Structures are given as structure tokens and as C-alpha cells.
Amino acid sequence: MLFFNVRFKHLLLFFLLLMSSWVSAQDTKKSHTISGYITDGKSQETLLGASIYDVATMKGVVSNNFGYYTLKLPNGKIQFRASFVGYDPYEAVFDLRGDTLINIALTQSNQLNEVTVTARAIESNVKGTQMSTIELPVMQLKKVPALFGETDVIKALQLLPGVQSGTEGSAGMYVRGGGPDENLILLDGVPLYNVNHAAGFFSAFNSDAIKNVTLYKGNFPARFGGRLSSVVDVRMKDGDMYEYHGNFSVGLIAAKANVEGPIVKGKTSFNFSFRRTYYDLFTAPIMNYVAKQETGNKNSAWGGYYFYDLNLKLNHKFSDTDRLFFSFYSGDDKVYARVKIKEEYSDSYYNTGVNSYEKMDIDWRWGNRVAALRWNHVIQPNLFMNITGAYTQYRHYLGAEIGQERTYYQQGNTSTYSESIEMGLNSGIYDISAKADFDYNPFENHDVKFGANLTHHTYKPTTTGVHLKESDDDYQYSFDTVTGSSKIRALETDLYAEDNWSINNFFKLNAGLHFSTFTVEGKTYPSLQPRVSLRALVTEDFSLKAGYAYMSQYIHLLSSNAISLPTDLWVPVTGKIIPMNAHQVAVGAFYDWNGFEFSVEGYYKKMNNVMEYKDGASFFTLDQTDWQDKVVMGEGWSYGIELFAQKTIGKLTGWVGYTWSHANRLFNRPGQELNFGEVFPAKYDRRHDLNIVLMYELNDRIDLGATWIYSTGNCATLAYQDYHGLPNLSSYSYYSTIGHIESRNNYRFNSYQRLDLVANFHKQLKHCERVFSINVYNALVHNNPFVVIPWETYEYNPYTGETVEKKVLEQVCVFPIIPTLSWQYKF
Template sequence: MKKSLILFAFTIILTNLLAQNHTISGYIKDGKNNETLINCSVFDGINRLGTVSNNYGFYSITLPKGVVDLSFSYVGYGPINKRFTLTRDTIININMQESLELQEVTVVANHRDMGVKGTQMSAIDVPVTLIKSVPALFGETDVLKALQLLPGVQAGTEGSSGFYVRGGGPDENLFLLDGVPIYNVNHMGGFFSVFNADALKNVTLYKGDFPARFGGRLSSVVDLQMKDGNPYKLHGNFSIGLISSKINLEGPLLSSKTTFNLSARRTYYDLLMQPFIKIYSKQEGLGNNSAGYYFYDVNAKITHTFSDRDKLFVSAYMGDDVIYANMIQDEYESTNSSYESRLKMNWNWGNLITAIRWNHLINNKLFMNTTGTFTRYRFDMGIGVTEHETNIDPPSKTSTNSTVKYNSGITDFGLKTDFDYSLTPNQDVKFGVNLSNHTFRPGVQVVKINTVSDNITENNDTTLGNANIHANELALYIEDNITLNSIFKINAGLHYSAFWVQGKAYQSLEPRASIRAMISSNLSAKAGYAVMSQNVHLLSNSNISLPTDLWVPVTKRISPMKSHQISAGLFYNFKNFIDFSVEGYYKTMKNLIEYKDGASFMDSGTGWEDKVSLGEGKSYGVEFLAQKNLGKTTGWVGYTLAKSDRLFNKPGNELNNGKEFPAKYDRRHDLSIVLSHKFSKKIDVAGTWIYSTGNCGSLALQNYYAPAIDGYNSYNESISHLSQRNNYRLPDYHRLDLSVNFHKQKKHGTRTWNLSVYNAYNQKNPFLVYVKTTYDSQFDPTSNTYTTKSKKELTKVTIFTIIPSISYSYHF
């Protein structure tokens, strides 16, 4: 059987090599702004062969000598046909024009590689125009929240940009910004993501069936591409919203060969609050006080085109969340003494990433992309308390300066080279190598206390925490996209990774394969299999993202996580009008980590291996998606039926008494409806409605008497009985968001007023649930005593009720 397969593959390759073939290659761009178009379809109607443009807009297709009838198509753009006789290798650069008929279209999953005809499944391309049209919390466009509306992706708690794909954890997603991994994807505790939609060109989500070029995470890959910049003219837009303002500029730099794209945003709630804090402090006689929180991010990219063969890109992202305070905590003054305590606090956390990339066309069949990357996430925290105490009798003067500094983070340097090779008319090969060096800083705390008391100085300086951990990683991959005939197309690949840490090497060989069978011209069936492994973990306790969340590598004791996923689905296109898909998946995972009972990682990764258990998990489900891509009314309906369980039963690693329990974000039903309608060039509206089964939680349903522990009395005489982890399900979640845009053409551009309402019918969705005890004291005049009665109620906390917002933007 194995020999037959090899012979079969060899015959196909040989047949193609011996034929007289020529290669057509080039770049496909948007004719208006010169942005390269990713995954644009190129199809020869005569030979029935096709390909798609890569992440840099480059395509290469090798065809037999003779007449070819090439069509270039990209939804939202008018198709371009080129019919000619192919006699030699040819370069054709294509400038696609937005179709007047189709320009009102919003599109999801439009591309041929992922639609009915492609082999890729469990992946969705989400255009940035669509992301911007989805109504958002405080009117703040959010990439991750738009992705949460797709089937198979679940949000975390209310309002957060938590990301749980097909039963996986929040740390099992690889976010790549221009090919560079980004570790902390959240601002403001996860209520906003770090990705500024103004800076982005394209967003692709892979939920399974991962191409071999990706590795390092179990559950998903979110591949985000930044815009290159317009080479012809300076363009831009700015917007002013309720919580932030943004600006985006793009254009040529000195010449049309060099372009730039710059986006920046900053929240300004803290600036607005400063006058009120100052007035309040003055009124209360508290001196100078200031405090606030803000976040900002900046995306920048410069692209230089040397020739059709060589391009250089330099891109960077920098973003931080900052909390600061300088305020009096306590003060008093008497005839004999005075005291003042002042708090100074400065927390900074965020990412810095940079990439320098060189695109080189070695020949018209072989495209090379080499990238040097740097990514760093860091959390620096400083808290200081200064106390001054003066006493007249006995005369004494004491000053104490206490500071706690905490630093943690992760820094990566990487170098990777990717090749796209158009081997034969039926075969495209991708291969590459990726080297990374990681430095994990798992939390170092420095506590300094300096006391000067009556000229006697005492210094205490304590440093706690682990030393940095260094790790090196190598990844190699090869993937082959083979068109067997007009019915069958295969993508097969192999991803190899090696991870060296603490003197130990972990190696992983991960086969990936997917197959497409065309049942009819608009109906196909696909199946895929992928193995993934993951060498890093995120230690986090709370349901929202905190800056103290800590990335740690696998260790001698904690082996890499591994998953196997099989998926299969049917894809149907109805008259180029509506796409339907149904996909089923079954995923098993091993070496998952879960926190042991009571474990907390609030501020330290010290000894984290003792706080986690290793176990297994499985998740399975069915995802339905119906999407309308064309016309004035567009949108989609997505539904997921899923289940995800965990089992931790290895000796010493038992959780839930070694019995299976639901995963934290196990949800049975998830439904999202996203619709937008363009009434005219002046007005468009959009709405989303979400319904999902409530999140899992652990709730102790019985309280019982506990004996004191001899010698060390715990003083607790009542303890709570939790029969099972995640035994309670919060109430179901549903929400309607609406938005309307009013556009007006001005002399130099277009202005847009956006009105949106988050949670339009004011559904009080649970952020968390707890038992609230209230006490009621009543006076009994007969006995002249007070009697106190307590009342316990299960109480849900809702963070976001109905939130209207307004923003103004101007595009020029």
C-alpha cells in the first residue's frame, strides 16, 4: 500500500515535470491603494487548475504551454480575465478594482482557499471592513470580539475578549501580527483587544486543520496582517470616541516605492478625570493627588519595493496599559505629633514587537520570505508608600520608604524563512524553518524598606522570585498542496518542532492533512487531521485578563501539551449568493494543565509546577455557518453545538477525585446572528444577536461542620462541600447590539457619525455569581434586645447593562 502511494505520487510529479510547462507569476493588488490582496483566486478555465495569492499578494501558477484563460477574482472586486497563448514564463501583475456593483458587500470567508473549492477547512478570513461594521462595546472596534461571533469561538466572561476555540484554553491561541507572535492580546483586563483595526489589512482565523506552517499552540491561529500603506497619495482617518481617539495615516514616503502606515490610539478617561481629582483634593485639603488609567497602542509599518523581485518591510507595534497614582493615604496632626502616608503607584504592562522582513522572488516559481522578529511582553509594577511621623515628646522623627517592585515577562528573538514553490501545475509546496530564542522572566519581586528613625537608618532589601528561564525552539515544516484531479485536492504537511529548556529537549513531529472532494460544482466535502503541540503555558487565575498573568515554558516536570484533531465538513455555495457550511470536529488533548484546588497565581510564578495538575481533555462539536456575502443586506448566522470535558486521574494529579468534569468554558449552544444593511451611501445599519449557554462555575451546594484541627485551630467550623468542579451553570447569555452609521461626503473626505447601543434590551448577563448574605436587625421592645436575621441569596453581578455610545470619524 505504502509503495503504491509513493509510486502514484512519483508518477504525478514526473508527468508534470516532463510536460512542457511555463509559469505565470506576479503580485495581485488593490488598484486603488496598492495593498496586496491575500488569498485572491487565480484560476485557469482551460486546464481547470488554480491557486491563490500568498500573504504578500504573490501568486505563481505553472500551466501547460498553449492557450490559457486566467481569471483573477476576489469578492468585492470585479473579476479580471486574461486569455492568451502561453509560450514562455510570464509575469502578470494584477490591479484589482473594487466593483461598483459589489462595493457595498461585506464578506466573510470569501476566499477560494477556504470556500467550497479549497482544501482548507476550519478557517475563516474576516475582512477588516466587516470587523469595523460589527457594533462594539463603547463603540470601540474590536478584532477579537468580532471573531468571537464566529462558530467554534467562545467568548470568556461578559465583555471580555477572552478567546476559547473548540474547547481549548485561553493560552492555546497563537496570535501573529505580521508573522510575529504577540503574547498579551488584551487591554483593560480583557475588555478590549490590542489590535487596532485601522492598522490591519486582513485577519484569518484557523480553528483546526492547521496548515503545517503554523505550530506552537493547540487550538487556533489568528493571523493578522498590517496594511502596507498607499503609494500614491497621503490618506488617513481619525476618530473620536467615548473612551479613545484614533488616528491612522498612510501614504508614500519620498517616493511611491516606499510607503508607510501609522496608526495610534489612546484612551483619555484619565485625562478627563484629573481636573475633578484636583478639585476634590483641594476641597478636602488633601494636597496634590493624581491617579488614572489609560492604554495606548501604536502600529507602524514601512514598506520599500526595490523591484518586482525584492521588497523590504519593517513593522512595529507598541502598546501599554498604565495605572498610576500619587495620593495621600492617611494623615493626621495633633499638638504632639503629625503623620502622613503617601502612596505612589506605577504599573505598566504591554507588548513591543518588531519585524524586519525581506520578500525575494528567487525565480518565478520560488518565492522566499525571510523575517527577523522581536517580541516582548513585560509587566513592571512599582508601589511605594512613604510615611513621615514626627513626635514632639519624646522627640522623634521617623521616615519610612517602602517599595515593592515586581517585574515579569517574556522576550523572544526569532528568525524564519519561508518558501513558496510552484512545483508543477498541480502542486504548490511551502516549506520553511523558524528559530526562536525565548527568555521567560517568571516574576521577580524586590521589596525595599528604608527607615530613618532619629538618625538611625535601617535598610531591608529582599528579592524573591526565580531566575530567568531561557529556551530555544526550532521548527521545520513542509506542506504540499496537490490537485489530484478536478474532484480531489489534498494538502499534506509535516511540522517538526524541538524545544530546549532546562537541559531537556522536547521534540514533536506533527502530521497535518486535509482533503477536498468536489461533489458538484458548488458542493464539496472536506476532511482534515492535525496534530499540534504547545510548549508554553499562561498562568492565570481570574476570568479576566490581568497583568499578572504569566507565561511559563514547559519544564523537566511539565511536558508539552499535545492535541489531535479530526474534522470533516460539507460546504455549499448557493448561486454565489449564500455560503453554507457544516463542520464537525473531535479533539483530544493531553498534558493539559489545570490549577489544583485553591491554587493562586496572583503575583508569582514561584513553584508553579506544584500548583498545577496534568491531565487530558476532549472536545467535540458541530458548527453551522450560513453567510450572505453579496447585496445590500449581508451577514451570517453561526451556531455551535459542542461539549468539552477534562479528566485528571493520574496518581498525584487527581482533580475532581479523578472523575471527568466539564471544562471551564464548556458550552452546549452558541448562536450568533450578524446582519448589516446599507440603505444608501449615507446610511448603513448593523446588528448582532448572541445567545449562548451559561458558563460553567463551581458552586458548593452544602455547608457542613468541620472539626478544629488540633494544634493549629483553623477557627473555621463551617466548610463548603463542592461535589464536582464546574458543577453549576450560570444563567444563559444573550445580548443584542445595534449600530447605525451616517456618512457624508465632505470636500476633503468622508465624515461618519456612528451611534451604537451595546446590549440594546438591557439584558443583565452574569459576570459572576456569588452568595450574598444580608443581615437585618430588629429591635424587640418586650425583651429590649435586637435580633439579627441573616438572609442568603444567590446573586449575579452584571457589568455591562445597556451602553449607548457615539463616535465621530473622518476619512480622507
């Protein structure tokens, strides 16, 4: 607490100095505010991150997450310019004499787009204070090859330096040595807990519904909090205010549709997207047909797996100062199976028989719901307010019912025996939150953001209900029980303030403070988190940047190491499990040259109280051990260098990203040792990661894309030496063999390499445009390891006639090569 007080005093002093600088920063010359919304000229879709600036002084801002901007400039002649990727810039020259409202509608450019990873004039690669931040326009992602042709924002992020995927095909993200639970994934500002479908092979985001994705992997602005390693800010499309549009596409495993348009022209719009896999629609009837054919219609079997996403956004414009948004997302995965078996046996001689009926029902589903109501209000031209009320939930349910009924008859008498067991396993997390965010432009050169957030969390770790029934003519037995951890309720508060301050032409500073508290089980954890980043503009094309961020995290994901499963469990800090926190420093150099952008960043991240399962613990949560007794806490640190070069203009665009990194863990607290208290590499510690992404626009009708990925193999724990255990430990273990594990994560899989290709063929039909795509995932058929297992086989020796035991190392590869065709119709 003393440390907290000392640090708080220092930060208070820092803020007082900052406030005094605001006062001194006020020019003697009178200044006024230019403000307004910046939108697409055709659809009125707001444009986020557009640059608005005075060309003469290069003073400017970028539009916020709602397309609103506010720019304070001195009175006089202004050479006003607004620009956004893929749009013709808007320019106006006028004499600024008072506060001015300019709503700008940009028109889409016919020229070749500046693509993929954007540079902004004001907050560009070189000129912005922010580093370790990358914005992905979703429209361009469709030119990047994708697994099954399903454009995936999370997988696109994995192609950037500093971001690593988990296993083959997985949508898990490991940012700068952090864990998969250390990423704050926001959908329209609301946290989404489970971002995976199908064990992580797909992310929960339907690209048709998404407008913009921004990744922060370090130097986090003060407005974000709650995770250690990254923030992925995903914004849904608002919907066209004037015209109806849509598209429908069919791929190898999923079909999806998107439609948007006005409800009241110019006032209210909607955007609706739906995606569903349809693999089960074919497999379930086939399975049932086979079962019936084989048993003469006696048995039936019906089962499959699917996932769906539904996105809805409503947007109403009351006036130039007031807007209301409603966002809704629902996504579920479901595994279902229903098996019925009928058997009859009779003996006519003895006049006896048995009729047996067995059934099994499995219902396993998991998914997210997110709903948010948002009100934008311009209080005054230089003060913008956004109020959000949101609900988010992640729920996992596994239900199974197994039963049988037998009727025995003998000499005219019948007796019946039946038994059934029903089991339900539930877990989930439910959040209700209220949030207020303000954008304030009090003085020239200062762009201030501040706000507050209050979230009520309800965590339901795992409850298991079992209902057992058994009966015959004379006997009845029934058993009911519910076991598991009880609900945990917690209250989280966040306060933040940050200032993006142009000190002079050379220095620009983004300084902020995030204060949060988390109250759980009668205990409150406070955390004061300073954030600062500084840019030094050496030349117009070259800058140096440095930054520091302190982050705290109050929830953990209990997860398997290899794959993302619905049994992965979000759990909060408790009286026993304390919050994680991380310090991260980063430095970088940024250079723009003739349509190319280059950057090099170095980082060091120290993480405290990171959590891992104990040796031998299992995330298989059917046992009675409290989850808190299965985990241990320790330290982690990571460091690395990221190189990034991209070409944004021309027919050929794309980027090359390379990461050299180390990520380590140390669990040496008394009673919480892992690896006998020695340092070991983190699961996804990889020395090298190289991604090359190329997109080529051959002509108006054909565009091509290719990605090539190389990375060091994942770590795994493998016992290199076998020996026999202590004899007579127990009757069955006399010959037991023990694998000697030298160290955790001591073995590395083979390196990972993959070449993906895509070709998109566009054709304008009478009423719509058709896009036919050919995707080839892993075109070089490289056997990338999903998992490597030591395995015992038996080999027959024809010379000796003996069958001998042989041990081998087997590598399972999930996707040898996946060619995919898909069709999309846009209207």
C-alpha cells in the same frame, strides 16, 4: 522514542510517495509559470488571498501573505482571471509560451461588496481543501456593532461558530474546547502574547492598522505550529504608495488616528496608527481637585488607567523581485496612582507638634512590543522567499512606593522619623526569532510551502524586589531583597513542508509535516506533527472535506479563570512540565447556493498534558511557591458540530453560526488529581452557541448592523451543601462551615443573551468623509452574568425585631447597556 521513530518512518514513506507523485504529475506537455504581485490599483496595497486562475481549467492559486502568486499552467491559450472581494476582476486571454510576470492592480468595485466572511473562487468555501478556516476583511468589521464602538477583531471572531468568548465583554478566545493560551495570535507573522487591554474588554488590535485577519480553528496547515487550538493570522496594512490618507475618530473612551502614504512615491510607504483611551485625562484632575478641596490644598491624589496602541509599518519596494517591510507594534496598559497627604498637629500650650507627610506611588503597567524586519525575494518566478527577523516581548511590572516622614518638635527640639518601602514585581517573556518561508510551484497542480524558524525564548516568571528603609535620629535600618523564579531560556526550532495538491477535479489534498523541537533546562522535546486535509468536490457547488492535525505546544498561560489580568503569566515547558499536544479530526460538508454559503463541520479534539491550577492554588504570584508546584497536568477532549450559513451578496448580508459542543477535562495522574480524579466540564464548556450577524446597506449614506448572541451559561464551581467541619481542628474553626463541592464546574450561570445594534451615517464633507456611528451594546438590557457569588446578608425582621442572616446568590452584571456615539473623519 520508539513511537517517535515508527511514526517518523511512516511519515517519511508518505513523503516519498508524495515526491514520486510530483514526478509522475509532470505533464508530458511543457508548462510555464505565471507569477507576480496582486495589489490595490490605487494604493498599491498588496492583496492577500486573491484568486488567480485559468477560467477554462479552473486551475489556480491564491496570493500569499505578501500578495505574491505563482501559477504553473501548460503552454497554450490561457483565460487568465484574478479576483478579490470588493474589486473588479482582472481578465486577460493570452498564449502562454514561457514564464510570464503579471503584476495585477485591481480596482475597487462600485457594486455592492461581497462582504464580511469571504469566499474565494479557487480556495472557496466549497473548492478549497482548507476547512475550519475563516477570513475576515477588517473593512467590513466596522459594520458590525462593537462594545464602546471600538471595532475589535477578536470579538468579531467570537461571533463565529466554534469560537467562544470567556466572560462578558472579554476578548478571551476559547476555540473548540481549548484554553485561552492555545491560540497562536500572529501580528505580521510574529507571535503576540498578550492580546488584551483593560482586563480583556478590548483586544490589542487597532482595526485601523489591520488589513486582514484569518482564523484557523482546526486542520492547521503545516506552516503553523506552537499552539493546540487556533491560529489567528493578523496582517497590518502596508501603506498607500501614491497618496496620503488618514482618519481620526473619537469614541466614548478612546480616540484614534491613522495616517498612511508614500515616503518615496511608488517605492516606499508607511502606515501609522495610534489609539489611546482618554478616560484618565478627565478623572485624574477631578480626583486631584476633590482631594485638594477637601483638605485645603494639603493633599493631592492623582491616578487613573489608560491603554494605548501604536502600529507602524514601513514598506520599500526595491524592484519587482525584492521588497522590504518593517513592522512595529507597541501597546501598553497602565494604572497609576500618586497620593500625598500632609498633616500637621501642634499644641501651643506645651509647644509641641507633629508634621507628618505620607506618600504612595503605584505604577502598574504591562504590554507588548513587536518588531519585525521582513525581506521578500522572488528567487525565480515559481519560487518566492520571505526572510523574517523578529523580536517580541511581553512585560509586566508592578511597582509601589509607600513612605512617610514625621517631624516631632517639642520645646524647640526636633526629631525626625521616616520609613519607606519600595516594591517591584517583574515578569515577562522575550523572543528573538529568525524565519525563512518559501512558496514553490514546482509542477502543475502543486503549490508547495516550506520553511524553517528558530526562536530564542527568555521567560522571566516572576521576580519581586523589596527595599525597606526605616530611620530616626539615632537608628537606621534598611533591607533589600530580590526573590522569585529565575529566568528560563529556551530554544525552539521549527521545520515544515506542505503541498496543496490538486489530484484531479474531484480530489484535492493538502498534506504537510511540521517538525519542532524545544530545548529547555538541558532537555529537548521533539515533535513530529502530520497535517492532512482532503476535499472531494461532489458537484461545482458541493464538497465534502475531512482533515487531521496533530499539534504541540511548549508554553502555557497561568491565568485566572474569570478575567484576563496582567498577572497572567506565560511559562514554558520545563524538565518537570511537559509539552501539551492535541489530535484533532474534522469532517465537513460545504455548499454554495445563489449568494449563500452553507457549511456543517464536526470535530473531535483530544488534548494531552493540559494544565490547570491545583485545588486551592492561586495565580496571585506574590508567594514563594514555584509556579510548577501550583499546577497539575491532565487530559482534555472536546467534540462538537458547527453550522454556518452566510449571505455574501446584496443589500442584506451577514451570517448565522451555531455550535453544539462538549469540552471535558480529566486530571487523574497520581499526585495530580483534580476533582478526585473524575471527569469534569471545562470552564467554558457550553452546549449551545448561536450568533446572528446582519448588515444592511440602506443607501449610500446609511448602513445598519445588528448582532444577536445566545449561549449556554458558563460553568462555575459552587458548593450546594454546607456542613460543619471536624470539631477542635483548631481554636478558630470549631464552627467553621465547609461547602460541599460535588464536582468542579458543577454550576451553570444563566444563559447569555445580547443584542447589539449599530447605525453608521456617512457624509461627504468638503475635504473629508465623516462617519457618525451610534452603537448600542446589549440593547435589550439583558442581565448577563459576569460572576455569580453566594453572599450572606442580614435582614431585619420588623415583627420579631431580630436581624436574621440570609444567604442569597448574587449575579454581577458588568454591562447592562452601553450606548456609544463616535465620529470618524477620513481623508
